[in-house]
Amino acid sequence: MKEQKQIILLSLVTGAVLMVMKFGAYFLTNSNFVLTDAAESIVNVVASSFAFYSIYLASLPRDENHPYGHGKVEFFSVFIEGALIGIAGVIIILKSVYSIFNPEIIHDLLTGAIIIGITGAINGGLGYYMIRQGKSLRSITIEADGRHLLTDTVTSAGLVVGLLLIHFTNILWLDSVLSILVAIYILYTAYKLIRRSVAGLMDETDFIIVSDVVKLLGEKRRYEWIDIHNLRAQKYGNELHIDCHLTLPNYFDLNKVHAEVKLVEVLINREAGIQTELFIHTDPCLPLCCHYCSMPNCPIRYEAKTEEIEWTMEKVMRNKKHYEQ
Numbered sequence: 001m002k003e004q005k006q007i008i009l010l011s012l013v014t015g016a017v018l019m020v021m022k023f024g025a026y027f028l029t030n031s032n033f034v035l036t037d038a039a040e041s042i043v044n045v046v047a048s049s050f051a052f053y054s055i056y057l058a059s060l061p062r063d064e065n066h067p068y069g070h071g072k073v074e075f076f077s078v079f080i081e082g083a084l085i086g087i088a089g090v091i092i093i094l095k096s097v098y099s100i101f102n103p104e105i106i107h108d109l110l111t112g113a114i115i116i117g118i119t120g121a122i123n124g125g126l127g128y129y130m131i132r133q134g135k136s137l138r139s140i141t142i143e144a145d146g147r148h149l150l151t152d153t154v155t156s157a158g159l160v161v162g163l164l165l166i167h168f169t170n171i172l173w174l175d176s177v178l179s180i181l182v183a184i185y186i187l188y189t190a191y192k193l194i195r196r197s198v199a200g201l202m203d204e205t206d207f208i209i210v211s212d213v214v215k216l217l218g219e220k221r222r223y224e225w226i227d228i229h230n231l232r233a234q235k236y237g238n239e240l241h242i243d244c245h246l247t248l249p250n251y252f253d254l255n256k257v258h259a260e261v262k263l264v265e266v267l268i269n270r271e272a273g274i275q276t277e278l279f280i281h282t283d284p285c286l287p288l289c290c291h292y293c294s295m296p297n298c299p300i301r302y303e304a305k306t307e308e309i310e311w312t313m314e315k316v317m318r319n320k321k322h323y324e325q
Helices: 002-029 032-058 073-101 109-137 140-169 174-201 207-219 254-271 287-292 313-317
Strands: 227-236 239-248 275-284
Touching: 002 032, 002 109, 002 140, 032 073, 032 109, 032 140, 032 174, 073 140, 073 174, 109 140, 140 174, 207 227, 207 254, 207 313, 227 313, 239 254, 254 275
Parallel strands: 239 275
Antiparallel strands: 227 239
16 A cells, blocks of 8 residues: 555645646646646645555554545545536536636637647656556556546646647637537546446446456366356455355365365465455355356266356356256
């Protein structure tokens, strides 16, 4: 968590400096178009502040009130960020519509374009770095903050082009129209962040992670693991929680059962690329499992193996042994 805090702190300090620069460009130019970027920079600072606090909470150990830890707060952080971006987009649209009918004098557009261009380049480099680190650290908060900064870079690039266009054409109403177009893009970004945060808070399945886990289990499958079913996964910050049923030969004693369960846990934590807590319910095999069981020298086999059943997400996630599917 220390590395995550350092990354968010870097984003917070950089955002505060760039916010001052953008508002300086706005007061210099009096342009609504520049105001769209300046307003979003406020969101950057507030969101980074909340993200820093959420990562602190997520790092706290489990307690009686939070038996699965505090990692869910990261999804709430992303929701707050998306909501703030959405509010900024709405305010920009309202002000820009007003300015279409009540135009104001704008000036020094070339200087404003240079300032916005510099801030956009800085945000682009920082955003790319945060997305890469967020994926590496499995932190949705850092990744979301990075994507927000990349969005800011795109809007800054559009701003520079728009300011130059207004400067050379002297069509002043373009200032408000382009502001509205950028605000619509900001609202779309807000929707995507809110959608992702709600999905996490509602424990929507992350099919990419589950697919990777199922593929890993299939590739490293042992003879003793007759089938795995009723697999469910939940994310708590940068940790994964998995429930599943594991069918084992019914003549295994408790020590052998525990050893096989431990092998599954170690395998996923070592090779799946994400810290994972597993709750594995073990089922004894039944005669109906024999036709797809690979266990050699089985003393209770009723029939020879006749089928190889591939472990897929559909089979592994259903609450049925493989012979029932």
